[in-house]
Structures are given as C-alpha cells and as structure tokens.
Amino acid sequence: MKDTDQLTVAEVAKRSGFAASALRFYEREGLLTAHRTGGGQRRYERHVLRRLAFIRAARHVGLSLDEIRDALATLPESRTPTKADWARISRGWRSRLDAEITALTTLRDGLESCIGCGCLSLQRCAISNPDDTAARFGSGALYLPQPLREDH
Amino acid sequence: MKDTDQLTVAEVAKRSGFAASALRFYEREGLLTAHRTGGGQRRYERHVLRRLAFIRAARHVGLSLDEIRDALATLPESRTPTKADWARISRGWRSRLDAEITALTTLRDGLESCIGCGCLSLQRCAISNPDDTAARFGSGALYLPQPLREDH
DNA sequence: CTGCAAGTTAAAGTTGACTTCAGGTCAAGC
DNA sequence: GCTTGACCTGAAGTCAACTTTAACTTGCAG
Numbered sequence: 001m002k003d004t005d006q007l008t009v010a011e012v013a014k015r016s017g018f019a020a021s022a023l024r025f026y027e028r029e030g031l032l033t034a035h036r037t038g039g040g041q042r043r044y045e046r047h048v049l050r051r052l053a054f055i056r057a058a059r060h061v062g063l064s065l066d067e068i069r070d071a072l073a074t075l076p077e078s079r080t081p082t083k084a085d086w087a088r089i090s091r092g093w094r095s096r097l098d099a100e101i102t103a104l105t106t107l108r109d110g111l112e113s114c115i116g117c118g119c120l121s122l123q124r125c126a127i128s129n130p131d132d133t134a135a136r137f138g139s140g141a142l143y144l145p146q147p148l149r150e151d152h
Numbered sequence: 153m154k155d156t157d158q159l160t161v162a163e164v165a166k167r168s169g170f171a172a173s174a175l176r177f178y179e180r181e182g183l184l185t186a187h188r189t190g191g192g193q194r195r196y197e198r199h200v201l202r203r204l205a206f207i208r209a210a211r212h213v214g215l216s217l218d219e220i221r222d223a224l225a226t227l228p229e230s231r232t233p234t235k236a237d238w239a240r241i242s243r244g245w246r247s248r249l250d251a252e253i254t255a256l257t258t259l260r261d262g263l264e265s266c267i268g269c270g271c272l273s274l275q276r277c278a279i280s281n282p283d284d285t286a287a288r289f290g291s292g293a294l295y296l297p298q299p300l301r302e303d304h
Numbered sequence: 305c306t307g308c309a310a311g312t313t314a315a316a317g318t319t320g321a322c323t324t325c326a327g328g329t330c331a332a333g334c
Numbered sequence: 335g336c337t338t339g340a341c342c343t344g345a346a347g348t349c350a351a352c353t354t355t356a357a358c359t360t361g362c363a364g
Contacts, residue, residue: 019322039342097256097259101256108250160310172310191311191360217350217351
C-alpha cells in the first residue's frame with residue numbers, strides 16, 4: 001500500500017497539468033524539490049501542487065522562471081507557506097497587468113489615427129517609430145510580455 | 153556620385169532602426185527584396201522603408217514573421233502599394249489588440265478574487281487552473297502574445 | 305591604384321522554456 | 335521471481351527571431 005502523502009511524477013503531472021519533463025526541469029532549475037526512494041525515483045509531497053499552481057499563475061502573468069524562482073525563494077523554509085505568504089509574493093502582479101493593459105490600450109488607440117489612415121511613416125508613425133515606441137513603453141514597463149517589449 | 157534612389161544596407165539600417173543583420177535575415181525569409189550591384193552588394197529602393205515600418209508595427213502588435221510575410225504577400229506586385237493597401241492589411245490589428253486587452257483585463261480581475269486571497273487552489277483557482285484558463289482564452293485568441301497563450 | 309570601411313556568405317551561436325532521445329534501472333502485481 | 339510499465343540521467347533537439355563569426359570581396363576617396 002502506497003504512502004498516501006507521496007506522489008509520483010506521473011501523479012503530480014496529471015494533477016498539476018505540467019508534463020513530467022517540465023517537473024524534472026523545474027527541479028533542476030531550483031523551483032521544486034522532491035524526496036527520493038531508495039532506488040532514486042522522485043516522490044513529491046502534496047504541497048508541490050500549490051507551488052505548481054503558483055508557478056502556472058505566475059507564468060500566465062508573464063513572469064520568467066528566474067523571477068518565479070526568486071519569488072519562491074522568499075518563502076519560509078521552516079514552515080508550510082500560509083495564504084498570507086502566497087498573497088504577499090503575488091502582490092505585485094496586479095500593477096504589472098495594469099501596466100500591460102495600459103500599454104496595449106495606448107497602442108490600440110494610436111492605431112486608429114495612424115495605421116487606420118495608412119500613413120505608416122517611419123518619421124511620424126507612433127506605432128512603427130522606434131523612438132516613439134521606446135517613449136511610450138518606457139523604462140517603467142520592462143515586464144511587458146516579450147512581444148510588447150522594445151525591440152532589441 | 154551615388155544614385156539617390158538606391159540605399160545601402162547601412163543606410164536602410166540607420167533609417168529603419170533595424171540591424172543590417174536583420175535586413176539580410178528578412179530578405180532570406182522573403183519579407184524584403186533588394187537589387188544587387190555588379191559585385192553582389194545590396195541596393196534597396198526607398199519603398200522598403202515603408203515596408204519595414206509595416207513590419208515593425210506588425211511585430212509590435214504581436215504578429216509573427218510568418219504572418220507578416222503572408223500579409224505582405226497580398227500586396228500587389230504590379231504597382232507601388234497605396235495607403236489603402238496598407239490600411240487593408242492592418243485592418244485586423246485593432247480587434248487583435250482588443251482581444252488581448254480583454255484577456256488581460258479578465259486575468260487581472262480574476263486576480264483580485266483569487267490570488268489576492270492566497271487561495272491558489274489547483275481545483276478552483278481561475279488563474280492557475282489549466283482548464284479554466286483554456287476556457288477563458290479560448291480558440292478566439294490564438295494570436296495572444298506568447299506569455300498569454302495557453303500553456304503547451 | 306591603393307587602402308580600408310563596408311559589404312558578402314554560410315554556418316553556428318543565443319535565449320527561454322522546455323521536450324525528446326538513448327540507454328539503462330526500479331517497483332509492483334501476478 | 336519475472337515481467338512490464340514507470341522512472342532515471344545527461345545530452346541533444348526545438349522554436350522564433352535574430353546575431354555573431356570567419357573568411358573573403360567590393361567600392362570609393364585620395
């Protein structure tokens with residue numbers, strides 16, 4: 001009879017929606033930990049599911065794995081994280097999303113007066129001009145999803 | 153004395169904001185064309201600048217190079233594209249941006265009632281649950297920027 | 305006519321987030 | 335005790351959109 005508190009990779013994969021290969025990858029990257037059986041197979045504790053839920057949500061908001069690892073690193077090691085812990089480390093997400101929404105809205109509205117008329121001038125077009133673009137998104141929006149970040 | 157209608161890579165790079173390597177890449181990928189000197193060097197016509205402005209704008213809105221190539225392919229070859237041509241092929245961008253904005257707004261508002269409280273339940277959390285996520289973004293938003301697309 | 309900045313190519317490298325593969329090992333039900 | 339599906343590892347592959355490198359050629363000012 002299996003220890004009900006120990007989950008195999010397949011079980012965690014199924015319940016979290018992440019592929020087993022992704023779970024192993026996250027462990028290598030320091031986002032997850034697992035115990036091992038005598039033979040070296042992974043056995044996960046139930047709380048990795050919550051950690052994975054956090055990872056999925058964070059990815060969804062646009063955080064990189066590096067940022068997620070840093071956030072997870074601020075969780076206390078001595079005890080099981082509380083709701084307050086999770087709430088704390090996701091507190092900044094709202095303003096991040098707000099900024100993304102603002103940037104997209106500005107872009108959309110610029111579209112009306114620029115692309116809509118077919119001008120697309122390199123000198124004047126607010127949508128295509130690199131400088132205008134940089135000015136619009138500025139340094140305050142470094143966390144925009146890749147396609148919205150300034151071209152590099 | 154140089155032919156004033158023929159631009160070198162360096163000139164196009166400077167005036168478009170794209171790196172010379174990107175211009176060569178775009179040509180290989182079929183997004184751009186150039187004439188050649190007897191010795192094999194590229195000479196661009198002035199209208200590539202408008203084409204590049206379009207490419208930058210499209211990338212900004214979140215189109216892939218494949219999509220951009222397809223869009224550019226619908227331009228008439230027999231004549232210089234008019235404003236109406238450019239306007240036509242960028243007509244869908246607004247709804248695309250609208251959809252992205254809607255998706256982000258929904259995500260942000262879900263955040264308030266979900267992450268805000270620290271629940272982050274794999275079963276119930278609208279932000280982290282893969283199924284809810286798929287349902288929210290649906291098939292109508294396949295063009296969302298990568299970080300917002302459904303996890304694969 | 306020469307010097308050298310600017311151009312050319314094919315091929316390989318980059319980044320992030322994983323997946324796939326090859327070649328074995330483990331564990332659990334019969 | 336044996337079979338077989340699940341698991342292990344390290345290394346390599348994938349994708350997009352370019353950039354970088356190496357080795358070589360062109361074009362124009364002086």
